[in-house]
Amino acid sequence: MALAIRAAAGGDMAPPSSSDPSLGFLTKRDTEVKLPRATRVKNKAPASVQITAEQILREARERQEPEVRPPKQKIADSVELSEYRLRRRKEFEDAIRRVRWSVSAWVKYARWEERQGDFARARSVYERALDVAHRDHTLLVKYAEFEMRNRHVNHARNVRDRAVSLLPREYDGCTSVQQTCWQMMSMLRFSFAEFEERCREVERARAVYKYALDRVPKGRAEELCRKFLAFEKHMRTRRKNPLNYDSWFDYIRLEESVGNKDMIGEVYERAIANIPPAQEKRYWQRYIYLWINYALYEELDAKDMERTREVYSECLKLIPHKKLTFSKMWLMAAQFEIRQKNLKAARRILGNAIGMAPKGKIFKKYIEWSPANCYAWTKYAELEKKLSETDRARSIYELAIAQSALDTPEVLWKEYLQFEIDKNEFHKACELYERLLDRTKDLKVWISYAEFEASVGLGGEDNQSEEIKNEVCYQEQQIEQVRRCRAVFERAFEYFRTSAPELKEERAMLLEEWLNKEVSFGHLGDVTLVQKKAPRKVKRKRPVPSEDGSTVAYEEYIDYIFPDEVALAPNLKILEAAYKWKKQKTDDADDD
Template sequence: MQERCGNAQDKGHTIAEKHPPIQRVKNKTAAPIQVTAEQILREARECQEAEIRPPKQKITNRTELADHRLRKRKAYEDSIHCARWNKSVWVKYAKQEESQKDFKRARSVWERALDVDYRDHTMWLKYASFEMKNKFINHARNVWERAVTLLPRVDQLWYKYIHMEEMLGNVAGARQIFERWMSWEPDQQAWLSYVKFELRFKEIERARAIFERFVACQPKVSAWIRFAKFEMKNGELGRARRCYERAVDKWADDEEAEMLFVAFAEFEEKCKETERTRCIYKFALDHIPKGRPDLYRKFVGFEKQYGDREGIEDAIVRKRRFQYEDEVKKNPLNYDSWFDYIHLEESGGNKERIREVYERAIANVPPAEEKRYWQRYIYLWINYALYEELDAQDMERTRAVYRECRKLIPHQKFSFAKIWLMAAQFEIRQFNLDGARLILGNAIGQAPKDKIFKKYIEIELQLGNMDRCRKLYEKYLEWSPENCYAWSKFAEFERSLSETERARAIFELAIAQPALDMPELLWKVRVLGLH
């Protein structure tokens, strides 16, 4: 038993020795000598042993050379057997054979590599580079021919092939390769490279013919601009202008037309054709889609440089028009922007533009049938009607504006007394009393309001139609029997006609109503009016 306890104590002592308890650091102050991470890495690098490299072997006879070549080939063949798809092994193998001046074997390696994957254009490039470097020109041509035949959409192969022929002085051959390439209708850069090739040999007419084929093959705005700049660079201003005009005929309504018009205007500006430049800018601003900031900025800068005061103001107005167009495009229900836009057009005085903006503005009907959303919108119709009546002086259009506005308002949920009254007052100004009465009668039938009754009664009173006033008061009270103001005004109306009994009877009927809004007002008017 004691022996066991002793063994257990020895065992516990051994465990404690292996895993000593973690002691807390008592002194946490910085050490006098600080060790940086950079110093630790430097010391670790210095302590590393030197890399073991195999010694350089010196081959002294043909037998050793043959053995060396055999070992290298066997190593590469084994690597290829394990990873046939690894292209770097093929490249190293071919370069090894090339360094040994065994060009047939190197060529064989390249051919085997292409059998693995002929779609990799980098292998074709390296293969052709090998042939060119060792001055096997016909072999290189053969490689390029096969490459561009199998991979005609890889531009780099065509570029390298043409560059080789051009360096050899074979201009006709390079031109022939370009023609074969162009038959595939490549991208814009390929056509421009063909043009530059002809220009290097001063073949202006050939370059011009290439540009004609280019704009026919790739009809883009940028292609026409490059064609025009080519003509301008060669001093052919008339030809350059015709290029721009042909482009405008085709691309005036395109999304990229802004770039074309800006380039055309800058060309005319360089030619000192100020009026032509101004006409181009104005034509562009009138025909291209809205929202083109660069065109407006260019036009304003041009007018500030060459224009007079009116031209500058016109340019600024156009720029502000673009800003408003941008605002209403972002938020069509922002009626304040529409008001500002309309005010800008009204300052210009162009009736067609003003009406167009009004029509676009009133087309943005509030989405919800709640009066708070319509309170700002309805003033667009009011301003439209006032413009047609006062500025345009087109009475039929004014009448049509009021009529369409009344049709649009959902009178079953809410209405606007101002619209009814303004329409009726317009008819009165046109001496159309029947039309005014019809409008006010419809207002009472569809959307009766205090303002409508009061104004209708006031109009008939001014015209001296007492019977009509009396009937209107009756309609008024039928619609709102609790309205003490209406009762008192009806009684005062009868009293003003010396109809005291009628006035007294009206007061009696008013007092008999079950729920009056202000009965004290009614009693006060009765006492003061009848006594």
């Protein structure tokens, strides 16, 4: 640097003084490296409050501003939900691998699975945790609380039994830990006793309290005794109210455990004597189960079938069916009769149920037992009609007519046809008539079909718009009605003439109905159309066979001679003349 300065000065110069700061020279002091001064530790003892790295990170994140925090994930579909659960489970598994002995990590994992509704996975997490720390009282308590929260009764009792058998032996060595153990055991027994009480298992709860009192030292039994006395006081208070049916159930269960049949029947009678004060279902729901249990006891335990029948009968008489009813009671009474092979009595019970308290369950069970019963089908459809369930009612009718055997099919078809007519579904009614004619060609069906066509025509006046309700269109509608009605009569007459010629009387009755209908049509009718088809009545005799096959007498009957038959049989007139001559000769002989 000195040479550089000299060259810049352009010649020889005396060396400058090193103490001249204006020339930019650094002193030794300026070039020394200054290191941080070592801090003296005054107290080397560990701090009373230890702060972990995890806590520092958590506090740092909590201090972040909301806008810099990562946004919460919004799960939109099942795929994202599955991915989220997979990611969270991986995080929990990683945490468990790092701190395998941390009970809190296992509990957090199980709690998360519980919140997801996957109880099997939550239970698996607890079981894995118990493999690591099977005598940890906190873990057992948390496991038991999980089972009780979700009403897994048998699992909860299993955890309780494991805890009771494991915990006392673990802590016999250390006094302070033993005290903690007794506290946790007391807590566990309290929770299980309360759990059994909530499940209405009074005797189980009492047994848990007594088991604990027999094993807890007297010096630590004050809290347990206080809980037990409160429990017994609560039970006595409940029994003072005769309308508290749960207390009656407890009483009955106690007597059944003893096995005194006379006493059991007496308690049941005392219980059912407490009829609910109001005719509201919420007061009767628990009460009815007293009757159900009573009937089941008489049938299954006492084996008294007559008394069982009386119990069902008395209960059904007692229920105010106009205000409320119970389908379960009707069905159980009918099922009892079926078990007794008394199908007639079962049908009578369900028939009374349909008449007094029509419910969908009763109809379905009745139809299930007796699919040929048209009465049940029609009443079931009627129930749906009252509820304005048109499609359901139509489906019920369709199911009914599809049965291979029906006791009164004509009633069912008539109800179905009337249902469609009432709904102004005239085209559907017409199709239904055609389906019925495919099954039967009975005279009544033909006449009913013709009457239907004469009354509604193409769709009935109710379905017509205002524009066609003038006189001209009304006349056109009448003409169409007459035409369709006449077409049905002609089809019926042709059927009886060609396919059933032996049914002459039915054919004559058909023509008589047809003639009356043509007269009712007024100027639109054509009586001559029917009159030329009308038969002539002829009295004839036919032999009446006796039991041994011989003919000893004759009977008169009316025969019908149709015009088409006369054309086909030209010799019929000769036969008729011969018959008249013979009849005249017989009459003359009688006069003599």
